Amino acid sequence: MESKIGIIVCGFDGDRQFITNAYIQSVRYSKGLPVIIPIVRSDRLLGEYIKLCDGFLFCGGGDVTPLLSGEIPKPWHGGTDITADLFQIRFMKQILRTGKPVLAICRGMQILNVACGGTLWQDLSLAPGKTLDHMQKTASRCRAAHRVRTERGSLVRQCFGPLFGVNSFHHQAINMPGAGVHVSARAQDGTVEAVELEGYPFAVGVQWHPEFMYRTSPETRMLFREFVKKV
Numbered sequence: 001m002e003s004k005i006g007i008i009v010c011g012f013d014g015d016r017q018f019i020t021n022a023y024i025q026s027v028r029y030s031k032g033l034p035v036i037i038p039i040v041r042s043d044r045l046l047g048e049y050i051k052l053c054d055g056f057l058f059c060g061g062g063d064v065t066p067l068l069s070g071e072i073p074k075p076w077h078g079g080t081d082i083t084a085d086l087f088q089i090r091f092m093k094q095i096l097r098t099g100k101p102v103l104a105i106c107r108g109m110q111i112l113n114v115a116c117g118g119t120l121w122q123d124l125s126l127a128p129g130k131t132l133d134h135m136q137k138t139a140s141r142c143r144a145a146h147r148v149r150t151e152r153g154s155l156v157r158q159c160f161g162p163l164f165g166v167n168s169f170h171h172q173a174i175n176m177p178g179a180g181v182h183v184s185a186r187a188q189d190g191t192v193e194a195v196e197l198e199g200y201p202f203a204v205g206v207q208w209h210p211e212f213m214y215r216t217s218p219e220t221r222m223l224f225r226e227f228v229k230k231v
Contacts, residue, residue: 102203
């Protein structure tokens with residue numbers, strides 16, 4: 001029987017909730033059964049989704065509201081939706097109590113960190129030192145924009161090796177890691193590019209977008225397969 005993977009919607013587009021097709025395809029091609037989970041205001045329904053699904057994929061999307069980390073929004077921050085933020089953070093916390101596998105991509109990794117009590121840079125221009133431009137402008141979203149170095153002994157190293165080229169579509173990033181959040185990869189400029197939750201069966205966050213690299217990258221396919229296999 002195929003593992004049921006709950007894919008949490010990216011956010012709102014007017015009166016619509018949306019999700020990018022690449023997330024669905026990546027789960028399906030990895031032998032998982034995609035289950036789309038909408039933003040709902042019901043803890044009872046969240047509990048039902050947790051019972052229904054074997055693992056959970058948190059996707060990319062807009063900025064995370066700085067107020068949720070106790071910070072005043074600065075001019076650099078982009079569009080936010082506190083309804084989506086509160087739902088995803090609450091849902092993430094409930095899932096992490098179960099031990100069920102979690103793969104968190106881009107914004108999803110930031111949600112994972114905030115749910116664990118960590119903080120974010122509202123914009124990489126606020127981080128110390130000179131940073132790369134992490135919002136690539138290439139025509140194809142599957143092309144690598146910069147490289148990341150993975151930590152020895154991490155799951156991302158098992159999948160991607162010590163040095164790997166990634167795509168990049170973000171301007172926020174992890175500042176202080178939350179409780180139990182271990183940094184397992186960084187870009188050349190020191191930006192956090194992957195995290196893993198210590199002592200948890202499978203909770204991995206990546207700052208890049210592997211769903212767009214699925215067809216071209218065997219390493220990316222291994223990451224998704226490892227995720228689905230852990231359920």
